[in-house]
Amino acid sequence: MNAILSLILSGGVVSMLVAIPLLGVWALPHVFGIHLEWLFGIVIPYFAVIIFFVGIVYKVVQWGKCPVPFRIPSTCAQQKSLPWIKYGYAEKLDNPVSTAGVVGRMILEVLCFRSLFKNTRVEFGSGETITYKSAKWLWLGAMAFHYCFLVVILRHLRFFTEPMPFFVPIIEKVDGFFQFFLPTVYQSGLLLGAALTFLLLRRLLDPKLRYISLVADYFPLFLILAIVKTGILMRYVFKADVVSIKELTMGLVTFRPVIPEGISVIFYLHIFLVSILFAYFPFSKLMHMAGVFLSPTRNLSNNSRIVRHINPWNPPPKYHTYEAYEDDFREKMIEAGLPVEKQAASPAAKE
Amino acid sequence: MGVNRRKFLKIAGISTLGAAAVPAANALAMNPIEWLDKQLGGFTPSEILLHMGHKPTGLKSREALTAKRWAMVVNVRQLDEEIAEACREICHKIHNVPHIKNPKHEIKWIWAEHYEHALPGQYHEHIDENLKKLPFLVMCNHCFNAPCCRVCPTKATFKRKDGIVLMDMHRCIGCRFCMAACPFGARSFNWIVPWPRAEDGKFEGKEPPSPEFPTRSKGVVEKCNFCAERLAKGQIPACVEAAQELCKKKGREPALVFGDLEDPDSEVRQVLRSHYAIRRKPELGSKPNVYYIV
Amino acid sequence: MADIPKSWKVAPPKAWNLTTPEELVQDTDHRRYTLGLEKGWLRTAPDVEIKKGMHCHAALPKRLEDVGMPNPRNWSVMDEDWKLPKNWKEIVLEGFKDRLERFRSFKLFMDICVRCGACADKCHFFIGSADPKNMPVLRAELFRSVYRKYFTTAGKVLGPIAGARELTTDVLKEWWYYLYQCTECRRCSVFCPYGIDTAEITLMGRELTNLVGLNIDWIAAPVAFCNRTGNHMGIQPHAYKDMIEFFLDEIETIIGYRIEPTFNRKGAEILFITPSGDVFGDPGTYTAMGYLMLFEALGLDYTWSTYASEGGNFGLFTSHDMMKKLNAKMYAEAKRLGVKWILGGECGHMWRVVNQYMGTMNLDLAEGSKMEEPVSPITGTKFENAKSTKMVHITEFTADLIKHNKLKLDPSRNDHLKVTYHDSCNPARAMGLLEEPRYVIKNVCNNFYEMPPNTIREQTYCCGGGSGLNAGEDMELRMRGGMPRANAVKYVNEKYGVNKLACVCAIDRAVLPNTMEYFVPEVDVTGIHELVANALILEGEKERTIDLRGEPLPGMEESEDV
């Protein structure tokens, strides 16, 4: 599976996914008079959300069932040792010895992508020199992507709640702070698209990344890009009947599903792709969302010299005992003047 | 959907080479900028883009008053406090100009000044005492070479083809560069919300007097618009109308005259032919379109 | 002396069959993969070329028999047939499943990698070799692809589309080749947004290959020796004592009198354990002399042990069980001798084991012993950070002494040295021992210079030969892996004239001299306690004219002739 094949495959799959609702909601009724809105608007979304929740919980429980036999945090700073050796806030966070430190480390990791922030790039100079350059673009792209995605999701609550919670209008206002176009362009949507494009270009332009990337890397990027694009198109270009859409989404969320009239196909396209993302989520690398919380190199404190860590399956010790060792070398030991437990093991001890 | 598609095709057609034969022939008759302007219906390409394929299909209404260059003549000698106040009142009323007591935040479209302020360069102590007392009606001069339009970074203030300098209150970012540029102090800024509204959208305190004309949001600049909205309906500016009515009543020559400066038969041209008229601060070269007969 | 495998003898540079360092560096073409048209890595296993100089020799059957490891046989890496057991696939997959169930780290790291590539250029082997499979992410993917095939639905159904592949002998060979091109240094895990630690995956991978008898002699032999004789070198008790006696002779010529340490002495307060590399190989031996002189200066009530005569633990590079087995001796011996606590010498992975595993695995063995929370008998400092394991790092111990002015030091004796410090990867990234060694160095040397920040502390580079890859036959691999470290040393050498590379790891002391010889011949490798002993003023010592290596001290060049 090389880069080109992966691209073709993942691109093809996403195109097919786009084609399905187009066929189902647009072509079928026109050609055969079959209406499948209920399938795309109700059945598939419900199905996807169920897979999403069950899948995530199942996966996390599976992880939870595995013990953490050893305490293996990556220690990215000075350990807590002698009282006069500096153990300040940076050390507490990067080499935590207390729960507070671990919580701080996890917060920084989950909310600020701290490890990515440390990223560097190796550069080869002339001759033998290797130099290191701080490389924050990936961090920036990842931050932009994840936070914009979060904002976009929170904004979508306007379709799933009535009345809206207080924070939704505030987010909308801030997100659309710079007013241009009608309806007002949300900056998060544009940034999300830009960040995704950056992440995709990275994979395509960096030979290292092109080599390691699999279909499973391109596919979610293409899928989310397609979701973003359909969303943007729906809001700004092809336009959809928002009231009917909200009727549908509210029906979904209150378990009284309805298919109102007059929702354009672009909406079904959008919701179908989102459903695919939901259903795909638990089986994919996207599970890093939950996994990051369980990573033993990050969520453990470095205190196993202070407190004993328990391994639930710790096997009984089997080792070459001193007795066996002395039996092996007793004579040589005595000869060398080393103390032994049993002075004269054999009566034939040499005088 | 259908309507929209037709429009879309129309736009698309303009931009494709195949359909360019006729416009190309037309293009020979005018300069490229004019041609493009015509194709775009007066909109810039970026504006067209912002409308996403909607091409304006508007027309000028038949009853609209049109001109090549609108101008006004103020015959100061025919003015008195009453007329000036009537002009100010009707203007501010129909345009929903708020009455703000704090002079720092005041908004004025048309108002009376003393000679020494209206024409500071031409003032001397020994001037006709009568003239000193007369209310000089001042307003936006709708300069032919308007410094405000020159400095506006968004074309929010712009000069129409008929010479009217207009404010696009939808576009103004409130940088107030135009206020610095205007040598006549004709521009006002909405320092506070002019017509405050409650959460439910109802007006707090006073309601604007005219439901037909929009109010403004805070943070935009505004000024006299030569009653562009009235011209479109075939009416002359409200101040001119009010002044002329009052003058008629008082048996005077009309204090305010309005018309097309490029039309030799227009009323303004006739008045200017028969009276000695000056303009404010002519040395700045802004070429005001408001003339004063003193 | 003891029976030492011939392969341990470091071959002279000429026999390394290497090009010049410049050529070696320029050979690392990181832009080799430019088009995306080459075969994707999922399909490359059959074509993997096992290059000479880039791998170690297979384990001899005797080693495995000694410790009861499976499938002992004579086999060679270069052979087509690796003589696997018939049901090898079953064994590996069963072992895979077992480890997925026992180690959350393994299971999680199989699931959540997003292949962002942040780790890619963090690996010294990738930097030095440009082999894309040395990118940590891809090293792990070699296992993930198999994981997907046998343990995930998507992989079972979609196969390569889901990034899954069959476990074939080619894949197994690829595993083996790249498992033993990873030194488990954890540098990649520092940069991973999810903390994925390739070392964890390599550890599991090595356990799996060991199940079917795929291993390297350079690990299997020490393991077998350590089990029987107590140390990796296979030094028997009398020889061990002989070695120390030899150091005592040397020390006598330096300080003018003889010191007399004890061995296997019951009732001592402290048990001292250091890697046997310090006792056996230069320049570690000078460090061992340093320990002896330091303890003499303090009059410490301590003992050496010939049974627990190994701090290092090649079991870590074999399997968790083997690690436990070899480590158990430390507590067993501490209990037998009735010491209060254990003092550990300068060692790398020994401290990883002590910090991360020892208490968890073997603390039961210390039950009923006289062991208690370590307290320095000289300063009275309680080592609270070793409360549970009761084992103190010697730089912690020495730093505490210096802080309390318990040592008479003359740092000017090290004035001819310009020292830089190499953070050994294990104490740095699996423990956090960063400041103590620096504190000690700065107090015993007047000229200390740091290497560039991206190459020290938690970002330190491996020496290139850790985790059992310190053999002679894989010299090219070692040089390639050591390149980033050597490059940083070269930088300070050129900038400040640094001529001494200090470290706290026996493997470093064994590996880096070759690397330095190759890349930066001006620089020598030393342990920290060699520097300490050089600066240390012992009571009643004669005026020092030579350092521990028998070379004249600064200002004493003439007195040599006297």
Add this chain to the structure above:
Amino acid sequence: MLEKAFIGERKYWILVACLLGIMGVGFIMWLWQFRVGLGITGMSRDVSWGFYIGQFTYLVGVAAAGVMVVLPYYIHHYKAFGRITVLAEFMAIGAVSMCLLFILVDLGNPVRAINVILHPTPNSILFWDMIVLNGYLFLNVFIGWNVLTAERKGSPPPGWIKPFIYLSIPWAISIHTVTAFLYAGLPGRGFWLTAVMAPRFLASAFCAGPALLILLCVIVRKTTKFDPGKEQIQTLGSIVTYALILNVFLFVCELFTVFYSQIPGHMHHFHYLFFGHEGHGNHLIPLMWFAFACMTAAIILLVPSVTRRNEGILTVACVLVLIGTWIDKGLGLVVGGFVPNPLGKITEYWPTVPEALITLGVWATGFLIISLLYKVATSVKVEVGAGEA
């Protein structure tokens, strides 16, 4: 490299916390202004620009001063400045950021700020100002960061950065020229309608900017292990001296033209600022005199090399220069231009408390940016062993 901004001593964090606190207060005040309108400021129909635009104008000068370090280093190969080019560039980043923020808080409709890009208007100087300011910000971020990165790697800066560096020199001149043109091209504002406006701006920029840089260098030396160097500070001191003399000279030229010609439209503004127009006294008169007293004192301190070489005196002189130019440009220039108004009337201006707090908030933001960047720069310098002068 950025991570270095997150590791510091207690003092550093106290500074950061204080700046964040001031920013917070300023932000709350701005939210109020955003809600209520610019009416909460002291500006009015007649004095329609005030403190904000004044600060903007002043800071453009500070930003442009980076060129006084870059130019001698890159064009005249004055090697000593190599140590501090990054400091100058990072100071410029902070200053330009403040400029942009001041424009943003001065807008009546900040939400429509994008209109400047959506409806590009080349005939507006403000449009060009937007371009040159953003361009200058980009150039300095780009150059500063790349040069520092190279320094950290121990390699010379990449060759492709050179064109950008050369471009940044005229660009620095341009930001001040264009800003001067904002004022100088307006008919009917006699105070500003002068061809020496741009040269005056440049002269005051080249004394205020380096003066601030000197102070920052002294602070850096005191608080970090990096010493920007004695020679560097001395050379900057000479630059301040000449530019200050030029600044005062140009002002005197202005005075001559205005008062000898006796044209009222030009003269009244000066009258108002320094004596009070037609009997109107105001807050500004003492300030304006104070400003010129400061500048005169600074000249007296700076011209003799004996006093200038004394770093303590140099520092005092720099403070005087900063205060003098700040009053002159940050307050006098803008207010003086609007009073009296085009109708010859006088409306007084004085900033209100919220206006001052917002201003302070923007300054705090700028200084936070400078602090973070300086933290990075000095850490890198120390790391690569450039600590000792």
Add this chain to the structure above:
Amino acid sequence: MYDGGKIIVGIIIGLVLLTFPIWYTHGMAPKRPEVKLPEKEKQCVQSKEYMKTKHMQLLDLWRDSVVRVAQRSYVAPNGTKYDMSLQNTCMSAECHAKKTEFCDRCHDYTGVVPYCWDCHIPPKEEPKEKPEEMH
């Protein structure tokens, strides 16, 4: 499960956050808003479908056309001409005389806050209102 407590708490927090809309609405969906259409006037400037989704763009076009190009007459697809004015045409007494019964219904339902009404004046909605005032 190992660390079961923490993991279960984590799962619960995650589920609670992710199912926010479900428990926030707790099964109560307000009815789809119905706008009150004009009684007399049956013909809008464009089709209903068009207006439903694109009225904002039409209004945007109108405002630019009126303010900037001085073209104030809109020619509907059926040839009828309309004065381009939100206040005076759309919201006239004959058409959508009540903002609260027309605009607001959908806007409130879908959380849309248009800034038209920052400046433009919605028609008075007191019952006493006389239609003559509109002239």
